[in-house]
Amino acid sequence: MLSIKQAAALLRSGDLVAFPTETVYGLGANALDAAAVAKIYQLKGRPASSPLIVHVSSIEMAKTLVAEWPPRAEALARRYWPGPLTLVLPKTPAIPDIVSAGLPTVGIRVPNHPVALELIAEAGVPLAAPSANKFTGLSPTTADHVRRAFGDAVPVLDGGPCQVGIESTVVSVEGPEIRLLRSGMIGFPDIERAVAIPGSPHPAPGMHARHYSPRTPLTLSEAPDPRGAYVWIARPAQAARVVHMPAAAAAYAALLYGVLHELDAEGWPSITVEPPPDTIEWTAVLDRLHRAANQ
Ligand code: AMP
Ligand code: MG
Numbered sequence: 001m002l003s004i005k006q007a008a009a010l011l012r013s014g015d016l017v018a019f020p021t022e023t024v025y026g027l028g029a030n031a032l033d034a035a036a037v038a039k040i041y042q043l044k045g046r047p048a049s050s051p052l053i054v055h056v057s058s059i060e061m062a063k064t065l066v067a068e069w070p071p072r073a074e075a076l077a078r079r080y081w082p083g084p085l086t087l088v089l090p091k092t093p094a095i096p097d098i099v100s101a102g103l104p105t106v107g108i109r110v111p112n113h114p115v116a117l118e119l120i121a122e123a124g125v126p127l128a129a130p131s132a133n134k135f136t137g138l139s140p141t142t143a144d145h146v147r148r149a150f151g152d153a154v155p156v157l158d159g160g161p162c163q164v165g166i167e168s169t170v171v172s173v174e175g176p177e178i179r180l181l182r183s184g185m186i187g188f189p190d191i192e193r194a195v196a197i198p199g200s201p202h203p204a205p206g207m208h209a210r211h212y213s214p215r216t217p218l219t220l221s222e223a224p225d226p227r228g229a230y231v232w233i234a235r236p237a238q239a240a241r242v243v244h245m246p247a248a249a250a251a252y253a254a255l256l257y258g259v260l261h262e263l264d265a266e267g268w269p270s271i272t273v274e275p276p277p278d279t280i281e282w283t284a285v286l287d288r289l290h291r292a293a294n295q
Contacts, residue, residue, distance in 0.1 A: 016154050022113045
């Protein structure tokens, strides 16, 4: 079986190694070695127009690869790394153009997997790594999936099944606003909240973490309501008032502030909300609920 030390030596000498991360298995090469990175594109059949994510083992290592490290990047890295969030920033010339598909920027993250972190530290270089599958094929979440795609063409470090299972959230941190480039399991509303700096100008109105708040303390319960009806409960239990909210986002949104005004006026000591599901159609409603709960 391939050891981490052996894998690191292969990477340093310009070869490819597949390795586990918490998102999916990556097909890794030394990100500072253009010839090594070219092997990734060739083996995957990946078009040269698709940039690769560079994996590092620390914030310090990330900073050596970028021309700017704005406070927003620092805030997001501290909050979410190691984890499934890729930050896109202006690159330094240390990153060959082939890694970034000719873009002046580079996508970077610290993966949350002990094998990946040890491998990067042992190799001592950042690893460019897309998913370890043929271009347009299914992404691999086990070492076996990688072997099915590439056979013996690439050695695989086995770190068990991936815990997150889909690719990272990708966010651009260049310029005055952050932008979502690819969705992932870290939601964009959470990311926006993490970079909101108290007192600084916001790119859009209503971006304060605490905004749209009722006077009554409001809590979001953990799980969506299992019955699928979105229920708000104004406590205390002995005189609880239960509000059944619509199961459609548009109808829910139309009632949202009206119900909050009503409950505020009634003077309940607290409000509990069973949140709707974290799906695309509920994004705006969930954003307002999170802000209302943030007091
Ligand atoms: P993957 O195929 O999982 O390695 O994902 C690579 C993805 O990362 C690309 O499809 C882009 O969405 C994103 N990405 C990486 N680098 C950059 C960059 N410099 N600028 C914009 N997006 C990037
Ligand atoms: Mg991929």
